[in-house]
Amino acid sequence: MGEGNGCCAKKGPGYASPIEAMSGPRETLIYVTCVYNGTGIEKPDFLGTVDVDPNSPTYSQVIHRLPVPYVGDELHHSGWNSCSSCHGDPTAIRRFLVMPSLLSSRVYVVDTATDPRAPALHKVVDPTEIAEKTGLAYPHTSHCLASGDIMISCLGDPQGNAKGNGFLLLDSEFNVKGRWEKPGHSPAFGYDYWYQPRHKTMISSSWGAPCAFSKGFDLQHVKDGLYGRHLSVYSWPDGELKQTLDLGDSGLLPLEIRFLHDPSKDTGFVGCALTSNMVRFFKTADGSWSHELSISVKPLKVKNWILPEMPGLITDFLLSLDDRYLYFVNWLHGDIRQYNIEDPANPILTGQVWVGGLLQKGSDVVYLTDDGEEAQFDVPSVKGNRLRGGPQMIQLSLDGKRLYVTNSLFSVWDNQFYPDLAKKGSHMLQIDVDTEKGGLSINPDFFVDFGSEPDGPALAHEMRYPGGDCTSDIWI
Numbered sequence: 307m308g309e310g311n312g313c314c315a316k317k318g319p320g321y322a323s324p325i326e327a328m329s330g331p332r333e334t335l336i337y338v339t340c341v342y343n344g345t346g347i348e349k350p351d352f353l354g355t356v357d358v359d360p361n362s363p364t365y366s367q368v369i370h371r372l373p374v375p376y377v378g379d380e381l382h383h384s385g386w387n388s389c390s391s392c393h394g395d396p397t398a399i400r401r402f403l404v405m406p407s408l409l410s411s412r413v414y415v416v417d418t419a420t421d422p423r424a425p426a427l428h429k430v431v432d433p434t435e436i437a438e439k440t441g442l443a444y445p446h447t448s449h450c451l452a453s454g455d456i457m458i459s460c461l462g463d464p465q466g467n468a469k470g471n472g473f474l475l476l477d478s479e480f481n482v483k484g485r486w487e488k489p490g491h492s493p494a495f496g497y498d499y500w501y502q503p504r505h506k507t508m509i510s511s512s513w514g515a516p517c518a519f520s521k522g523f524d525l526q527h528v529k530d531g532l533y534g535r536h537l538s539v540y541s542w543p544d545g546e547l548k549q550t551l552d553l554g555d556s557g558l559l560p561l562e563i564r565f566l567h568d569p570s571k572d573t574g575f576v577g578c579a580l581t582s583n584m585v586r587f588f589k590t591a592d593g594s595w596s597h598e599l600s601i602s603v604k605p606l607k608v609k610n611w612i613l614p615e616m617p618g619l620i621t622d623f624l625l626s627l628d629d630r631y632l633y634f635v636n637w638l639h640g641d642i643r644q645y646n647i648e649d650p651a652n653p654i655l656t657g658q659v660w661v662g663g664l665l666q667k668g669s670d671v672v673y674l675t676d677d678g679e680e681a682q683f684d685v686p687s688v689k690g691n692r693l694r695g696g697p698q699m700i701q702l703s704l705d706g707k708r709l710y711v712t713n714s715l716f717s718v719w720d721n722q723f724y725p726d727l728a729k730k731g732s733h734m735l736q737i738d739v740d741t742e743k744g745g746l747s748i749n750p751d752f753f754v755d756f757g758s759e760p761d762g763p764a765l766a767h768e769m770r771y772p773g774g775d776c777t778s779d780i781w782i
Contacts, residue, residue: 319400320390320774324567324627324781327390330704333771334359335422337403338734339381340371340756341765344717345728349761350374351381353405353416353425356734356754358710366752368759370424374414379407380717383768385448385456387415387478390779391503392452402428403770404480406445406458408716409520411436413445413458415480422772429480437464439482442474444516447498451543452782454478457486459510461496466517468532471496473510473545487540491547495534501542502565503782505572505589508540511560522722525613528580533559537576537587539595551597556581562622566629566650569781573650575600575623577634582618584634586650601645601653603636606665606673609680616664616673621715622699626706627776631656631741635697637715638723639663640683642697642737644746656744660685661735662693662713664723688735689753695724695732701769702739702776709737709746714765731763732756 321327338354355370374381384405392398401419406412411433418425436442442460450456456476463470471493473486495512502508512534513519518527527533535557539549553560558580565574572589582603590596603618618636625632625647632645632653640663645653664671666685675681685693695713702709712734713727714720720727734754738747757763770778 318392318395318398319388320393320779322393324629327704327774327779328627328706330773332705333703334362335772336701336710337384337418337425337770337772338712339384339405339767340759341381341714341717341767342761343378343380343409344721345763345765347762348377350377351379351407352764353381353403354756354766355423355425358736366754368754368756372416372425372427374427375430376410376412378410379412380409381405381767382408382716383447384770386450386774386778387456388454389450389774391450391782392454395452398454400774404448404456404458406448408444408446411443411445411464413476413480418772431476431480431482435482436474440472440474440485441470442472442485443470445474446496449499449501449780452503455483456480459496459499461513462516466515466520468495468515473499487545487547491540491545493538493547494536494550497534497561498563500563500565500574501780502569502572502574503542504569506542507595508542509563509565509574509587509595510538510540511563511576512536513559513561519716520718522718528558533580535560537563537597549595551587551595553578553585553597556583556599557585560585561620564623564625564777567625567627567776567781568629571629575625575632577620577623579619579621580617582620582636584620584623584632584653603639606639608665608671608673611664611671616671624700624702624777626702626741627704628706631706631744633700633702633709635700635711636663637696637698640666640685640696642700642709642711642746644739644744646744657740657746659737659746659748661697661711661737661748663696666693668692686748688748688750691733691753691755693733693735694730695720695727699768701771704775706741707739709739710769711735711737712766712769714767717765720765727765729763730757731759732766734766734769
């Protein structure tokens with residue numbers, strides 16, 4: 307791995323290979339997008355800096371908050387101006403965190419390099435300019451490109467129609483350049499994407515029409531065709547839509563998508579939220595792409611809920627940097643799972659831990675066992691706190707030994723499925739990982755309570771380390 311990066315002393319950002327990244331320094335800080343939109347608190351969303359250094363006096367605490375200038379943005383995901391894809395360029399510097407606002411369509415650029423413990427706002431990309439130049443809105447996933455440009459998937463047009471979705475390009479100074487994909491090559495729906503340059507391929511996933519998901523989840527919208535079930539396969543880097551993979555009824559709402567980190571590999575996974583299936587995609591002998599059902603989480607028969615059956619709702623997953631383990635969350639059931647994927651076609655469950663969910667002991671909802679008995683899951687308290695919400699975003703340490711987890715999905719969906727979350731706020735947990743035999747356990751000493759924020763309880767979503775991580779960095 308890492309061919310073509312040369313052997314000169316000065317390197318660009320990140321690491322030459324995913325395996326090299328695993329021996330990078332232990333994380334001491336983590337940035338978290340924190341949301342007030344939708345909570346009833348009329349304050350701007352903010353970027354929180356959390357101390358994750360166990361030797362620090364402020365361990366497991368929010369040590370800095372950078373509020374954005376506007377109210378109602380819905381900060382969500384983030385990416386870097388430069389990552390390991392630019393490792394071969396000694397002039398490239400990982401300095402700016404790019405934070406798209408899912409609802410307002412603003413893109414914030416934050417300087418994390420000047421003072422990593424106290425990031426500062428560098429620039430705001432205006433949604434009007436984005437709309438006028440590209441017709442795009444509802445920005446989601448941001449990745450840097452080896453060219454120095456930044457590419458952001460956008461989920462629709464300013465009116466909330468999925469039909470206008472596509473990919474926004476910003477230059478290295480964060481000026482709007484235009485769209486990435488060729489005219490007429492937009493996907494049916496937008497969401498996440500990942501590229502694998504050695505296979506000259508980018509694949510994107512499908513959430514739904516912003517006019518539907520921004521109002522809350524309605525099963526009728528799925529029946530009305532307002533949600534996706536396709537993967538879009540593009541030629542990289544020229545943006546031609548080559549193939550559309552229909553994941554069918556078992557692949558509804560394919561959200562997070564990742565290739566294996568090894569840039570020579572031609573396979574990856576996507577988490578299909580509503581049907582709670584992990585789907586593996588792969589290149590075939592003739593150069594086209596195909597897919598297969600990889601892991602299936604069965605819905606549970608339940609009582610005292612809105613439906614007679616409850617899906618797990620796989621809302622996030624990631625791969626360890628050595629491509630040995632896959633981790634995913636079931637936001638509604640409340641568990642985090644670890645699978646060995648050394649043979650990607652045959653995942654093996656090696657770890658599972660419950661950290662919340664709608665079925666924990668003490669909640670109103672129960673599930674029915676195979677013999678008809680009512681049951682609930684044991685969920686421990688952490689530092690005296692009952693765990694709330696369900697596991698949602700996850701982030702893994704470079705060495706693969708610590709998994710961080712937050713519990714907010716999207717404010718309007720949080721309010722629908724976990725109405726207490728906006729009142730009590732999110733929390734962040736750390737899960738200890740056995741990387742030898744497999745296994746997950748909750749760290750009893752780590753609990754970040756976003757319910758005790760100075761401006762009131764906040765919703766915590768995606769997490770980023772200052773030096774990059776397994777969901778931000780792509781190797782070429």
